[in-house]
């Protein structure tokens with residue numbers, strides 16, 4: 001019997017850095033991970049502002065579009081709407097063991113920290129916390145206010161992992177894609193999905209001496 005495929009919940013919210021979320025989606029699909037995806041309304045505005053991706057507005061169309069764009073296998077990608085309460089991610093019995101919010105707006109960070117659960121993204125994160133599952137948050141704001149920092153501290157203490165969208169430069173990025181991959185590699189390392197985007201510290205750069 002072949003093992004169950006790995007399943008990950010991915011939420012893309014309206015912080016700057018839509019490319020991080022889309023590249024992460026692409027890498028998860030390429031690694032044969034099943035992805036349950038949610039894209040907030042604000043994220044759709046950011047995607048339109050920051051990328052060339054012509055994402056449709058309806059979640060059913062997003063599923064077909066992104067599946068085509070990133071070569072998802074049949075049933076590998078499912079996209080859910082903001083009030084689709086019957087989705088697997090809305091319950092501890094159906095949700096994957098890992099959820100990533102990338103990028104994570106400060107609004108979404110606040111909603112998760114306070115357990116608002118007013119839409120499916122917030123509910124899925126609430127489920128991850130109550131079930132003590134893996135929750136990765138990738139906020140981006142500058143500067144951070146005391147409120148943002150308090151929320152990050154509170155969530156870290158509850159077991160969530162905050163990976164700020166702050167790429168390093170020691171790998172000498174040559175392009176925006178290299179900087180995006182720096183963060184995406186960090187997320188993939190954290191959730192245990194094999195990645196070849198960036199060598200681990202102490203290992204040689206691809207093609208290097």
Ligand SMILES: Cc1cc2nc3c(=O)[nH]c(=O)nc-3n(C[C@H](O)[C@H](O)[C@H](O)COP(=O)(O)O)c2cc1C
Pocket residue numbers: 012013014015016017040041042043045046049104105106107108140141
């Ligand atoms: C182009 C653009 C860039 C934005 N950048 C950020 C950002 O870097 N960080 C952030 O927290 N919010 C940012 N926002 C604001 C959020 O989108 C807004 O607070 C929204 O309510 C978040 O909703 P969501 O959590 O449902 O996605 C940005 C909005 C736009 C349109």
